[in-house]
Amino acid sequence: MKNLNMAFEMAPRWLLRIGSALLTAAVLQGCASTTNSGAIGLQRSQLMLVSSDTINAQAAKGFQQLTADAQAKKKLNTDAAMTQRVRRIGNDLIAHVGVFRPDAKNWAWEINVFESDAINAFCAPGGKIGVYTGIVQKLKLTDDELAAIMGHEIAHALREHSREQASQKTLSSLITSTVAAATGMPGEIMDAGSQMLVHLPNSRAMELESDIIGLELMARAGYDPRNASSVWRKMQQVSGGSQGSSFLSTHPAGADRIAELDAYVPKVMPLYLQALSQRKTTVPRR
Numbered sequence: 282m283k284n285l286n287m288a289f290e291m292a293p294r295w296l297l298r299i300g301s302a303l304l305t306a307a308v309l310q311g312c313a314s315t316t317n318s319g320a321i322g323l324q325r326s327q328l329m330l331v332s333s334d335t336i337n338a339q340a341a342k343g344f345q346q347l348t349a350d351a352q353a354k355k356k357l358n359t360d361a362a363m364t365q366r367v368r369r370i371g372n373d374l375i376a377h378v379g380v381f382r383p384d385a386k387n388w389a390w391e392i393n394v395f396e397s398d399a400i401n402a403f404c405a406p407g408g409k410i411g412v413y414t415g416i417v418q419k420l421k422l423t424d425d426e427l428a429a430i431m432g433h434e435i436a437h438a439l440r441e442h443s444r445e446q447a448s449q450k451t452l453s454s455l456i457t458s459t460v461a462a463a464t465g466m467p468g469e470i471m472d473a474g475s476q477m478l479v480h481l482p483n484s485r486a487m488e489l490e491s492d493i494i495g496l497e498l499m500a501r502a503g504y505d506p507r508n509a510s511s512v513w514r515k516m517q518q519v520s521g522g523s524q525g526s527s528f529l530s531t532h533p534a535g536a537d538r539i540a541e542l543d544a545y546v547p548k549v550m551p552l553y554l555q556a557l558s559q560r561k562t563t564v565p566r567r
Contacts, residue, residue: 313326313327313329314326314327315327315329315382315439315440315441316381316382316439316440316494317380317381317382319380319381319494319497320497320548320549320551320552321493321494321496321497321545321548321549322548323490323493323494325490327440327441327445327448328445328448328449329441329444329445329448330448331444331447331448333406333441333444336406336441336443336444336447337406337407339406340405340406340407340409340443341389341405341407341409343405344391344405344409344411347395347411348393351393351395351396356395356396356397357393357394357395357396358393358394359394359396360394360396360414363394363414363417364393364394366424366427367392367394367412367417367427367431368392370424370427370428370431370502370504371390371392371410371431371435372392373428373502373503373504374428374431374432374435374498374499374502375390375408375435376502377498377501377502378435378439378498380497380498380501381436381439381494381498382439385408385438385439388407388408389407389408390408390409390410391408391409391410392410392411392412393410393411393412394411394412394413394414395411395412395413395414396413396414397413397414397415398413398414398415398419399413399415399416400413400415400416400419400420400516400519401413401415401416402416402430402431402434403434403437404431404434404435404437404438405438405443406438406441406443406444407438408435408438410431410434410435412427412430412431416430419519420512420515420516420519421515422512423508424504425499425504425505425508425509425511426508426509426511426512426515428498428499428502428504429495429496429499429504429506429508429509429512429542430495430512431495432494432495432496432497432498432499432502433491433492433494433495434491434495435495435498436490436491436492436494436495436498437487437491439494440487440490440491440494442487442490442491445487446484446487488538489537489538489541492509492538492541492542493541493542493545495509496509496542496545496546496549497548497549497552500549500550500552500553500556501549501552501553501556502556503553503556503557503560504553505553506542506545506546506549506550506553507546507550509542509546510538510539510542510543513535513538513539513542514535514539516535517535
């Protein structure tokens, strides 16, 4: 950190003016919000310098390749009951994405289950959802917990976090390379400073943001938001409580996520109760 501060002290005034101009131009040209605020009241502008078409095309290609590879290895949707369950919950959530962004209702959504011990799930840009059997089986997920996980992943796609991160890296790379060239400071140090001060905090913020968007989606779909935080308690148990430093992680610590989710439950409970009253069937979800 000391070296990073020295670099900026050594930078000539003209360089600082250039950096300021670059940042101002990026803010003016690239700031927008990809979603509506919803009941949770989300309000945050995002830096979007990279084309969504580019990100979505790359994601679709990657998802197709992953699906093809899994199918070739007979690891795709091998458990009919689990696949049906995952798709049912996923479609319940997708039915409410229009609250945050109306255009998402028309995305080419896909949901697949991949046979793997990995405790993971994802929703790639453009609505390509993958759930690994490991996360369902090892955490013994209830429908509410699975809805919380899938809602979280869908939120990443709705907010276009991949595109936002790519944009942030584009801008920071431009600024740090300019400063490094002018001061003689090694690029590795500048990159490390950018990673520590910009990318990791933003990544953790995006994770929490996706948690609360997912919380609203699951409530609107009729899944009890009070059970969302139990996912992270189970994660803590599986990891043995060893999470490392929250500051140096792209994900918030489990305790932080639990507190954040629980704090937002009162805001979305009316949505859940409304969904229950509108549900035609009385079959309980487990």
